[in-house]
Structures are given as structure tokens and as C-alpha cells.
Amino acid sequence: MKVKSHQKFEGIYYTGFGDQYRLFTKNIDKGHIVYGERVLLEGNDEYREWNPYRSKLAAAIMNKARNIYINKDTTILYLGASSGTTVSHVSDLTKNTIYAVEFAPRSIRELIQNCVSRENVIPILADANFPELYAKFIFEEIHVVYVDIAQPNLTDIAIVNCKKYLKEGGILIHAIKAKSIDVVRPIQQIFNDQILKLEEAGFEIMEKINLAPYSRDHLLIIARFFQNKT
Ligand SMILES: C[S@@+](CC[C@H](N)C(=O)[O-])C[C@H]1O[C@@H](n2cnc3c(N)ncnc32)[C@H](O)[C@@H]1O
Incomplete structure (x- = not known):
């Protein structure tokens, strides 16, 4: 699934739409996650899912x-x-x-x-x-x-x-x-x-x-x- 830049906010990304809409940020600390969040890889970049129930x-x-x-x-x-x-x-x-x-x-x-x-x-x-x-x-x-x-x-x-x-x-x-x-x-x-x-x-x-x-x-x-x- 390809991440796209958020329409309004610099540095924020998303995938999907409707019920499947998910937010991401580009991980500056590659190889590490913080709270079990899902990671998407694209080329050399990692995108960490940003969970609205946790943040x-x-x-x-x-x-x-x-x-x-x-x-x-x-x-x-x-x-x-x-x-x-x-x-x-x-x-x-x-x-x-x-x-x-x-x-x-x-x-x-x-x-x-x-x-x-x-x-x-x-x-x-x-x-x-x-x-x-x-x-x-x-x-x-x-x-x-x-x-x-x-x-x-x-x-x-x-x-x-x-x-x-x-x-x-x-x-x-x-x-x-x-x-x-x-x-x-x-x-x-x-x-x-x-x-x-x-x-x-x-x-x-x-x-x-x-x-x-x-x-x-x-x-x-x-x-x-x-x-x-x-
Ligand atoms: C709801 S949690 C924060 C969650 C976090 N902001 C996040 O989204 O990942 C509230 C935190 O505030 C801390 N806290 C409460 N009173 C505080 C105080 N007077 N000074 C510093 N930290 C405090 C608690 O220990 C707790 O970790």
C-alpha cells in the first residue's frame, strides 16, 4: 500500500480512505518502533502508523x-x-x-x-x-x-x-x-x-x-x- 502526503499537514502521511484511512509519520529512527505500531516500507523510508486511539x-x-x-x-x-x-x-x-x-x-x-x-x-x-x-x-x-x-x-x-x-x-x-x-x-x-x-x-x-x-x-x-x- 502506497503512502500519500496528508493534504494539510507537512510530514504527515496517510493510506486508504473511509474506514481504512490511517495516519503515518516518516520514521527518523529507522529500525525502531515505540508502541508496537505497524510500519510500512517504501524505498529507503519507513512510515510508522500513528494510532489515534493512543495519541x-x-x-x-x-x-x-x-x-x-x-x-x-x-x-x-x-x-x-x-x-x-x-x-x-x-x-x-x-x-x-x-x-x-x-x-x-x-x-x-x-x-x-x-x-x-x-x-x-x-x-x-x-x-x-x-x-x-x-x-x-x-x-x-x-x-x-x-x-x-x-x-x-x-x-x-x-x-x-x-x-x-x-x-x-x-x-x-x-x-x-x-x-x-x-x-x-x-x-x-x-x-x-x-x-x-x-x-x-x-x-x-x-x-x-x-x-x-x-x-x-x-x-x-x-x-x-x-x-x-x-
Ligand atoms: C495521558 S498520559 C500522557 C500520554 C502521552 N502524552 C502520549 O500521548 O503519549 C499523562 C502523563 O502525564 C504525567 N504527569 C501527570 N502529572 C504530571 C506532572 N505534574 N508533571 C509531569 N508529568 C505529569 C503522567 O505521569 C502521565 O505519564
Whole structure:
């Protein structure tokens, strides 16, 4: 099966259509896979299938995100890297650095194993509640802060990290899991509260993408940050 370039997004590929539609990224770490994903070979290239049930960014693309703001020149601060499923695909997309923060020792061990030969991934063992802890590792302007942290204060974590690291006009990609915030309140109310909090902190909401059926009760927000707005 031949892979084709995605119509909208640089560095993303697809095969099939309808129920058979699948996303891929071109593997920069040839010979290695990260989470048991399928690989297609074409000439000298390897394409890793990007599973939307395992990666919220892939789910957002499947659900017709207009723009993900990640290309070959994007520098990313990624909070909640886990063992590197999504980080590895993002690392296929950009030539710049991904600062991948994770606080669970077991996950960071797996992240290091999975990304050891990906030169653009810097794993950082730290609690994202305290962004000053990793200031010594980050020396450049951050274009995108990606947050996928299943914690009740996930939006506060996003805001403090953007205020410290994200460039003016930079992009926040923020995955909100309603059940991590409140198991009782209506989901839409929970999402609205997080959106309001972001707007009050100076973010302009660009897109809100419901991630069903891939991740239930999840919203992916894409927002632009203006430090000087608040
Ligand atoms: C839903 S998983 C992330 C999945 C990953 N983004 C992916 O798509 O491959 C959430 C991760 O956030 C991490 N996490 C939760 N709270 C954190 C914190 N305060 N600082 C850093 N990592 C945190 C958890 O240990 C977990 O690995």
C-alpha cells in the first residue's frame, strides 16, 4: 500500500480512505518502533502508523483539526510525555528540539529507552507544576507548548508553563480530560471553565476538537498565547 502526503499537514502521511484511512509519520529512527505500531516500507523510508486511539494529537487530526502548528521548524515543550508514544511522532515531524517533561520515574525510563536515538528529544524528569525546575535545560524560544497531563489543575499547569516559556503569539495544544477535573459535573461545564480560564490568562482559542470516539470525554484545545494581553 502506497503512502500519500496528508493534504494539510507537512510530514504527515496517510493510506486508504473511509474506514481504512490511517495516519503515518516518516520514521527518523529507522529500525525502531515505540508502541508496537505497524510500519510500512517504501524505498529507503519507513512510515510508522500513528494510532489515534493512543495519541490525542492523531485523534485531533482524524477529527479534522484545521491546523496543528507543528512543522519541521517547531520547538516544543511537551508536558506529560509518558513513555513517548506521541512524542515519537512529533519527533518525526520536527527537526527542532522537543523538551519532554514527565514526572513518573517508570515512564521516563521507558521514554529514554524509546527515544535514545532520537536526537531531537530531551527527556526531563520533573513535575510540570514547577516550570523553574527545568529552566536550566531550555535555552531557546518555545513555539508550541503541548500539555497532556491528566490532573485536576492541568490548565493552571499549562498557563504557568506558557508564561515562562512560550513565545509571544506561540501556540498551546491542550488536552483536557474532563474526568480528571471532576467526575460529577457536566462535561461541557468543565470544558467551558477551562476555556474561560485560558481566555482570562491571555489565550485566544483557535480550535476546540472533541476527541471522540478515540478518547471519550476529551477536548483538545488549540490556543494562541499573548503574554501582554493580561
Ligand atoms: C495521558 S498520559 C500522557 C500520554 C502521552 N502524552 C502520549 O500521548 O503519549 C499523562 C502523563 O502525564 C504525567 N504527569 C501527570 N502529572 C504530571 C506532572 N505534574 N508533571 C509531569 N508529568 C505529569 C503522567 O505521569 C502521565 O505519564
